[in-house]
Amino acid sequence: MKNANRIFSFMLSLAVIAMMASCSQDDGGIDIGGGDGLLVADGFYVAAEGEDxxxxxxxxxxxxxxxxxxxxxRVGFMQGYMYLTTGKYNLVEVVEKEVVATIGGTQSAVAEVNNAECDASGYQFVAAEEGGTAFEITTDGLYVVAYDTDMDEIVFDQLESVGIIGGATPGGWSDDTSLSGTVTADGGAWSIEGVALEENEMKFRFNCRWAIDRRLDVTSDFANDNGYSFFTNFGGSLSNLLPGNEGANIAITERGEYTVTFTWDPRDGVLATATKTGDLEPLPDYPEALYLIGNGLNMADSDSDGTADGWQWELTDYPMIPVHSNPHLFWKIVWLEENGAIKVSPAKDWNNAFGKTGDATEGVFAQGGDDVPVPAAGYYMVVANMEDETIEINVPNVYGIGDAFGSDDTQWTAANENQKFTVDNDNGVISYTGIIGAKDVRIHVAASTLTVKDGSGPVDWWQAEFIVLDGKIEYRGTGDDQARAQGSDGGSVTLNFKDGTGTIN
Structure with a gap:
């Protein structure tokens, strides 16, 4: 009996020791040892005022x-996702289980200009200082919080929506497809059922936003001495989501109907799934390429010797430019000769070649078998919309976009009339007659038929972009983002589509 009591006492002691060891871990599972003090590891935390x-x-x-x-x-930059309830908060620094600094500061709202792509209403900013006033959370919810020690600032925003965006999604790279869901302190889950995904790529985003941009000069490139811009999107893969540009776009390898889910857990972070639930109708059989031909073409522009008839395929080379993420669209700016005509073909032969039928409405014809007449000598933009089965021939609409063309918060607006190039047929050039700055020079085109698949609006400017590199006009087409060409303060841009050259002065 005494031996049994000794064994029982020994087992009870082991149980007590095990419980004490368990209690010495914080609720994140990190062992910080026993004794008094806070049950969290060294670091920075958002803490409710007066609470651990x-x-x-x-x-x-x-x-x-x-x-x-x-x-x-970025040295001294940190970020986190967390559920916060209404009340006052501080940022606290913990060292060896003790709060060694309590940080607050003057709070203000920032009406976001960059990255505001849907109904996002900006974010909250705190000019951080030790001992400063606690900042306020006015609505329960999931928040992203960032702290930068170099700029002494805290930034936070409530994450009210989750969406997918990309070439695989219904909105392409132009619009988010929203997921529905809820979030509590225990976690959040959002999903969409029956969404059509193409064999392409996508990403997840909070609040229709790629990042929150805190650069000192948003017209300059990203550099640590110019502030910072922190991610609110996720890529990588469905099995391993990574923030922002740490992860490539998520590949959807099979076209179909999907159920897509996105979850957030306060300990495990973000997770996602995309489960195929059905097939889709086959895609239209759009051509991979289109070529122009005709005696309206300036033969000196092609690879011929300038003496041959433009209706000869072996002597002409006028490939049209495909539009990124819109396989039904092709465009080309060309010099056309008076009294001439053109046609279009998916290969350099007469099989499946087409022109127009009937009369034009503001330069837009229905596709048909007749030659497309040239109204007068000059530059024209030709657009073939294979979904709507139209062919457009109009004066080119060429626009600059970006910080080289202005600084009034409209410089990134597509088809900005203040940034439109002038068509100078007398001198055979298209040029920007305004003054550019020492920033990246980016250029795009627009046309009435250069529209997304359902015709609901124009394509994004970058999907019909080109630039001047080493004196040549280089088209983005369906490729990745291009290298950059720098302007100079007080400079100009001139384009010659006859020989495919350009100058940035």
Missing amino acids: PVSTSELKSATVDAPDFGAMD
């Missing part, structure tokens, strides 16, 4: 935007 911090509100080092769609480290 918890591990699920920790801010951790994170990458930020880098040039050329990259990601880079």
Whole structure:
């Protein structure tokens, strides 16, 4: 009996020791040892005023935007996703289980200009200082919080929507497809059923936003001495989501109907699935390429010797430019000769070649078998819309876009009339007669038939973009983002589509 009591006492002691060891871990599972003090590891935490911090509100080092769609480290920058309830909060620093700094500051709202692509209403900013006033959360919800020690600022925003965007999604790279769901302190889940996904790529985003941009000069490139821009999107793969540019676009390898889910857990972070649930109708059989031909073409523009008849395929080379993410669209700016005509073909032969039928409405014909007449000598933009079965021939609409063309918050507006190029047929050039700045020079085209598949609106400007590199006009087409050409303060841009050259002065 005494031996039994000794064994029982020994087992009870082991159980007590095990319980004490368990209690010495914080709620994130990190062993910080026994004794008094806070049950969290060293670091920065968002803590309700007058309360101890918890591990699920920790801010951790994170990458930020880098040039050329990259990601880079930033010393003293940290970010976190957390559920916060209405009340006052501070940022606290914990060292060896003690709060060694309590940070607050003056709070203000920032009406976001960059990255505001849907109904996002900006974000909250705190000019951080030790001992500063606690900042206020006015609505329960999931928040992204960032702290930058170099700029002494706290930024936070409530994440009210989750969406998918990309060439695989119904809205392409232009519009988010929203997921529905709810979030609590225990986690959040959002989903969409029966969504049509193409064999292409996509990403997940909060609040229709790629990032929150805190650069000192948003017209300059990403650099650590110019502030920072932190990610609110996720790529990589469905099995391993990565923030922002740390992860490539998520590949959808099979076209079909899908159920897509996105979840957030306060300990495990974000997870996603895309489960195919059905097939889709076959895609229209759009051509992979289109070519122009005709005696309206200026033969000196082609690879011929300038003496042959433009109706000869072996002597003409006028490939049209495909539009990114819109396989039904092709365009080309060309010089056309008076009293001539043109046609279009998916190969350099007469099989499946087409022109127009009937009369034009504002330069737009229905596709048919007749030659498309040239109204007068000069530059024209030709657009073939294979979904609507139209062919357009009109004066080119060429626009500059970006910080080289202005700084009034409209410089990134597509088809901005203040940034439109002038067509100078007398001198055979298309030029920007305004003054550019020492920034990236980006250019795009627009036309009435250059529209997305359902005809609901124009394609995004970058989907019909080109630039001047080393004196040549280079088209983006269906490729990735292009290299950059720098302007100079007080400079100009001139384009010659007859020989495919351009100058940036």
